[in-house]
Structures are given as C-alpha cells and as structure tokens.
Amino acid sequence: MKYLDEYRDERIARALVAEIERRATRPWVLMEICGGQTHTLMRFGIDELLPKGIEMVHGPGCPVCVTPLEIIDKAIDIASRPGVTLVSYGDMLRVPGSKTDLFHVKAKGGDVRVVYAPTEALKFARANPERQVVFFAVGFETTAPANAMAVWQAKREGLRNFSMLASHVLVPPAIRALLGSRRNRVQGFIGPGHVCTVMGYREYADLVREFHVPIVVGGFEPVDLLEAILMLVRQLEEGRAEVENQYVRSVTYQGNLHAQKILAEVFEVCDRKWRGIGGIPESGLSIREEYADFDADRIFGTEGVTADEPAECVSAEVLQGLKKPTDCAAFGTRCTPGNPLGAPMVSSEGACAAYYQYRRHLVGAKGGF
Amino acid sequence: MCLAIPGKILSSEITNGVRVGRVQFGGITREACLDFVPEATVGDYVIVHVGFAISVVDRQEAERSYELLQSMGVLDGELKSDLEPS
Numbered sequence: 425m426k427y428l429d430e431y432r433d434e435r436i437a438r439a440l441v442a443e444i445e446r447r448a449t450r451p452w453v454l455m456e457i458c459g460g461q462t463h464t465l466m467r468f469g470i471d472e473l474l475p476k477g478i479e480m481v482h483g484p485g486c487p488v489c490v491t492p493l494e495i496i497d498k499a500i501d502i503a504s505r506p507g508v509t510l511v512s513y514g515d516m517l518r519v520p521g522s523k524t525d526l527f528h529v530k531a532k533g534g535d536v537r538v539v540y541a542p543t544e545a546l547k548f549a550r551a552n553p554e555r556q557v558v559f560f561a562v563g564f565e566t567t568a569p570a571n572a573m574a575v576w577q578a579k580r581e582g583l584r585n586f587s588m589l590a591s592h593v594l595v596p597p598a599i600r601a602l603l604g605s606r607r608n609r610v611q612g613f614i615g616p617g618h619v620c621t622v623m624g625y626r627e628y629a630d631l632v633r634e635f636h637v638p639i640v641v642g643g644f645e646p647v648d649l650l651e652a653i654l655m656l657v658r659q660l661e662e663g664r665a666e667v668e669n670q671y672v673r674s675v676t677y678q679g680n681l682h683a684q685k686i687l688a689e690v691f692e693v694c695d696r697k698w699r700g701i702g703g704i705p706e707s708g709l710s711i712r713e714e715y716a717d718f719d720a721d722r723i724f725g726t727e728g729v730t731a732d733e734p735a736e737c738v739s740a741e742v743l744q745g746l747k748k749p750t751d752c753a754a755f756g757t758r759c760t761p762g763n764p765l766g767a768p769m770v771s772s773e774g775a776c777a778a779y780y781q782y783r784r785h786l787v788g789a790k791g792g793f
Numbered sequence: 794m795c796l797a798i799p800g801k802i803l804s805s806e807i808t809n810g811v812r813v814g815r816v817q818f819g820g821i822t823r824e825a826c827l828d829f830v831p832e833a834t835v836g837d838y839v840i841v842h843v844g845f846a847i848s849v850v851d852r853q854e855a856e857r858s859y860e861l862l863q864s865m866g867v868l869d870g871e872l873k874s875d876l877e878p879s
C-alpha cells in the first residue's frame with residue numbers, strides 16, 4: 425500500500441513552485457508557526473526549492489522548545505520526591521533544566537514515565553492510589569483541551585492522587601509579540617493547522633486587521649505548505665492582508681467547539697514566560713481556582729522557582745525568526761540532539777533538531793542574512 | 794509531541810462518562826477520546842492528537858497524511874508510551 429503518490433505530488437509541487445516564482449516580483453520573508461510544518465519544510469527541502477527571494481523563517485511553534493527553564497526545574501524537583509510518579513510526553517524528558525534533565529532523574533531511580541496521552545496518566549493514578557501522579561502538561565491550543573479533560577475527569581471522579589504541572593501557551597499572542605517587536609522581519613505567516621482545527625481562525629482575523637499582515641492557515645504536507653506560501657505571496661504582491669484557510673480539510677472558522685468548551689472550563693488565560701523569548705502578556709493558560717486541588721505547582725509549593733537560561737544558546741533569536749540554527753556557534757558541535765544545550769535541539773519539531781536531522785552538511789556554515 | 798495523526802475508529806464505548814474508542818494507526822492501535830467529535834462513528838477517520846480526536850477527515854486524506862508521517866519517521870516517538878503496550 426502506497427497512498428502517497430509521489431509523482432503526482434511532485435508534479436503539483438513543481439507547478440506550485442513555478443507559480444510562486446511567477447508571482448513574486450520582490451523578496452518576502454515568511455514564517456511558519458508550527459514545529460510540525462518546520463519539520464516538513466526541512467524534510468522535503470521546500471525552503472531550498474523556493475525562488476531565492478522567498479525566505480522561510482521558523483517560528484516558536486514547538487511547545488517543548490518554549491517551555492520555560494524554571495518549569496523544567498519544577499518538574500525535576502517534583503519528580504525527585506518520594507512517592508511521586510511524574511508522567512509526560514516523551515520529548516520533555518530530554519529538555520535540559522538548569523542542572524539536569526528528567527531523563528537523568530529517571531536513570532537515578534526517579535519514577536518518570538512517558539505517555540502519548542494524558543488519559544493514560546489518569547488511568548495510572550486510578551490503578552495506583554498510593555502514588556502521587558503528576559502529569560507534566562505542555563502544549564499549544566491543540567493539546568490543551570486534552571490536558572484539560574484529564575483534570576476535569578480527575579475532579580469529577582474525586583481522584584486525590586492526580587495533579588497537573590501545566591505550561592500551556594497560545595499562538596495568537598506570540599504572533600502579536602513578534603509583530604510588535606521592532607526587530608520583526610516577518611511579512612506573512614503560515615498559520616498552525618492543528619491549533620486552528622481546535623480554535624478556528626477568528627483570532628487570526630483580528631491580527632490581520634491590527635497589523636495588516638497576511639496569514640494563511642496551512643496544513644502539514646509539502647503541497648499544503650507550498651500552496652500556503654503561494655497564497656501568501658499573492659496577497660503580498662497584491663497589497664492585500666487577509667486571513668485565508670488553505671487547510672480546509674480540517675479547519676473551520678469556528679474550530680472545534682467541544683474542545684474549546686472543556687478548555688475554558690478548566691483553564692484561564694494568564695501571562696506566560698516563553699523560553700528564549702521572555703514574558704508575553706496573556707499568552708498562556710493556567711488552571712482555574714476551581715481546580716486548584718489538581719494544580720501541582722500549588723500542591724508541591726514550587727510556585728517561586730526561577731532560573732536563568734544558558735548564554736550560549738541563541739534559541740531566543742531562532743524562535744523569533746531572527747537567526748537560523750546554523751548561525752549558532754554551538755550548532756552541531758556542542759549542541760546536538762544527543763546532547764542538547766537548548767530546547768529547540770530536543771524535539772523533532774524544534775527548528776535546531778530539524779536542521780540537524782536534514783542539514784547536517786551545513787554545520788559551521790553561516791547561512792541567513 | 795505536537796503531531797496529529799489520522800487513524801480509523803474501530804470501536805466506540807462510554808467509559809467513566811467519556812466516549813472512547815480504539816483507533817487504528819497503521820499497525821498500531823491506541824485508545825482515543827471521541828468526546829470532541831460526537832459526529833464520528835465506527836469506520837470514520839479522525840485526526841488524533843495526544844489521544845484525543847480533534848476532527849473528522851475523509852479516508853483518502855487520512856491515508857495520505859499517515860503515509861507522510863510514516864515516511865518522515867516520526868510516528869514511533871509520537872505513539873510511544875511506557876504505560877500502554879503497543
């Protein structure tokens with residue numbers, strides 16, 4: 425079985441590239457927000473297929489990469505305590521904290537476990553009432569409803585041994601922060617298809633009006649991305665700034681209302697620090713007061729923990745589209761997926777890891793601008 | 794962890810007040826919550842993210858994007874779990 429019809433896809437891809445070339449009369453800087461899209465761009469070398477003037481920069485859309493250092497430190501602290509089972513998504517184990525990472529906590533005998541879904545952590549808590557089960561929950565709007573549901577269920581069932589260390593972030597405030605920065609170079613955005621599957625794209629329409637910048641909600645396949653780029657180039661060349669939806673197969677204007685409902689029930693909008701970027705107002709979700717009994721940060725008293733990021737890692741600039749991973753002196757030498765200095769080197773959706781996987785030959789090369 | 798993977802709903806039942814189903818991703822089957830897609834029924838294809846179906850898609854779309862994810866070699870990491878056997 426081979427459903428991916430490469431010939432057809434390649435033909436469409438070439439036609440799209442040709443059309444982009446025909447339309448683009450001057451250089452444009454475009455950003456894809458989502459780490460999944462970054463991965464596809466690198467995997468298929470789409471940025472290299474594009475005409476010279478179209479530059480893709482990679483946004484902060486990998487939740488693993490933007491989880492602040494102090495929250496990793498909190499997770500490490502909690503996981504090191506007796507009687508605690510800390511459960512999280514696989515990538516989180518290797519994200520470096522100030523001194524160590526969760527993987528090392530596990531190697532030293534800490535009970536740290538990987539799951540693919542928050543509901544598994546709930547199941548484990550039900551079956552092991554003698555353990556304090558803490559779910560370390562990160563994610564954007566795509567993931568937050570699933571995490572919210574776990575807390576909601578725990579409360580409904582009256583589970584006393586389940587809590588959540590939550591670090592959720594929201595995409596539109598991050599775009600607003602990037603556009604508001606004086607150093608911003610981005611002229612058009614590919615919107616995150618799965619975030620918009622959940623949230624719809626009403627908020628993106630607000631951004632477009634506010635900043636007069638085109639946003640095209642895009643999917644994750646090579647052809648999706650090329651089509652989204654073409655739609656952006658058309659808008660830019662015609663002087664338009666609208667929100668358009670390329671990923672109609674999954675995204676509607678209003679999004680998934682069922683998911684939004686549970687999200688609003690359990691979480692509320694809060695100011696949030698992004699690793700490498702700093703504080704962004706109203707860019708996160710925290711657990712509502714009504715669910716405080718399930719908030720690990722309060723239960724374990726880790727609210728005051730702070731940490732400073734290592735100076736060598738330039739992920740701040742990478743995540744804002746100001747630098748390419750290959751501009752970092754540590755890229756591919758002191759920082760590799762096996763020994764990451766910064767979070768973007770950890771997850772396969774992180775820009776540094778995607779570059780490392782597909783552009784290793786560029787180690788030492790100074791790209792960009 | 795932020796991938797969303799299309800799969801086919803094999804079964805659906807109410808457990809602990811929540812609608813869950815077995816969803817098949819190629820050779821792997823996982824439990825997924827179906828509460829966000831009340832319109833989906835057995836045999837439908839859904840996009841699943843961290844164990845929650847977030848939208849219903851058609852079969853061709855599902856199969857094509859599954860192949861893509863597989864070709865990028867990112868599925869194993871995404872579906873990895875210490876708590877649930879494959």
Ligand code: SF4
Pocket residue numbers: 736737738739742749752753754755756759760764765766767768769776
């Ligand atoms: S290559 Fe490593 S050190 Fe450099 S920006 Fe990326 S994560 Fe940070």
